[in-house]
Amino acid sequence: MNTSAATKPHDMLAQALAEEMAAVNRLIQQRMASEHAPRIPEVTAHLVEAGGKRLRPMLTLAAARLCGYDGPHHIHLAATVEFIHTATLLHDDVVDESGQRRGRPTANLLWDNKSSVLVGDYLFARSFQLMVETGSLRVLDILANAAATIAEGEVLQLTAAQNLATDESVYLQVVRGKTAALFSAATEVGGVIAGAPAAQIQALYKYGDSLGVAFQIADDLLDYQGDSMATGKNVGDDFRERKLTLPVIKAVARATPQERAFWQRTIEQGKQHDGDLQTAMALMEKHGTIKATRDDAVGWADKARMALDTLPDDPLRDMLRDLAAYVVARLN
């Protein structure tokens, strides 16, 4: 697969949906304003202008269009999904003490924790206002459930963190919460607002869910592979923050008693020294967990692509299919 800049599936989607994305951006600008609290757009502009890829709103637009929608409300839903995403980033910044996001300082370094929490709450409330405007209780149901799953996944991640008992099933629950729940809601509501048949809505849900899982596994793998210029993250951040992601979980499962002691010291007790990251990466290579993790990601991406078979034959469907392939092609 050709992954040069010109043919990135993400850019193809952005071109195909350019007019609608412009409308989404206008709506976002409009709704994040606040008459009484000028700090709100200051904080959000920082995130919005940093130019996330707007992947989630594009998924909603593409899903609605693919199902033949020609009304105005997919714009509201796309903005909703981006607001929820931005709110979770803001709250994540309070939580994670991560040093970088999208290559820029995180909000809570530029602003304070207080602003991050409260502005996140504001965006979350605004997102529900946008949903109400669509007049669809089913859409509200799906996105309220997604919001609960997101928060639950993040709390689960807290309790699972730094605990070597965290296994692949717990990891998958966390990933569903922190990433896949919003991806699947984004695609599902596109189908719902279009009044698509149940089988298509189910397929869109499945596409979003599998894509989200593939995306997060790939992201976690890139933490040990990527270069910080491309990902905006430093290699080994997750290790230093003692996060149990899939390649480590697999390595812990296959560890000798001596290796297990290493993981206990570095992850559970957090006593890390120079060279530990290199040792960790060597252990992952030794047990083939980098490759095994990549295989898992590819498997989820395949599921995502297959889910699309139920949907109408359309250039947008091809782009969504290519997107699933691209998410894991980054890993090669």
Next chain:
Amino acid sequence: MNTSAATKPHDMLAQALAEEMAAVNRLIQQRMASEHAPRIPEVTAHLVEAGGKRLRPMLTLAAARLCGYDGPHHIHLAATVEFIHTATLLHDDVVDESGQRRGRPTANLLWDNKSSVLVGDYLFARSFQLMVETGSLRVLDILANAAATIAEGEVLQLTAAQNLATDESVYLQVVRGKTAALFSAATEVGGVIAGAPAAQIQALYKYGDSLGVAFQIADDLLDYQGDSMATGKNVGDDFRERKLTLPVIKAVARATPQERAFWQRTIEQGKQHDGDLQTAMALMEKHGTIKATRDDAVGWADKARMALDTLPDDPLRDMLRDLAAYVVARLN
């Protein structure tokens, strides 16, 4: 007015609505559970068991009953309102570094900031699920708007804090956000779910709004008057945290140049010494701002009581009326 324990209007309401409040409590217990993240009920139980007065859910139940509602959904809405309230308390704890709430340590001392943010998010999402179950888009609209106003008010409070330019109109906007928006939404949705006539819904909104403003002004005044046994707060907490509440705002407006320098040093610059709280209270007494603030609170309580004239003659209406009087009677 007799304010002994036996006849507190709050207790009268609790008696009159005992059966429904039990149903609300069951629903709250049920919905704050989480299959995957046991930390969630641990964190919320701390707040829920601390036994807040459950004032807001009682307002919703009373409003619905007063308008003749006999369906099941006021229970959902009462639980919704309590979830939103609890979520804002959790997020407030992250924000304020306040040492006590309801006489117990705040969540973020027992737990960490992360848990407070994420569990608050979970409750907020759960509250929207409960609203969706009522099937009323109008209710969702009112509560989504209230949630946005709450967050906006809290952000405004951040920017207004420690700034002597904060005047009474900014204070009122903050109070509407942090307190009155949820009170008025709580009463309004009770009328809406009951299908009450527009004039009654408007009256319920006005009652909740005025009651909320009176309540918050009284709360801010008690910070300089109350004893910490009764209020769970220490006298002068707001002064030490450099919060510009109404009695201080009025004193700043009437300050001599020398007094203004005192406020600049203690509130704007935060350079506080022993005896400053006593000086601050003496200045408020000198300019009569304690009394003026109490008069404002009483004025809002009167507005609340008068708003009830539009509603049906009913023992519940009398209790709501007494409640408005009681909120400010605490000040005498």
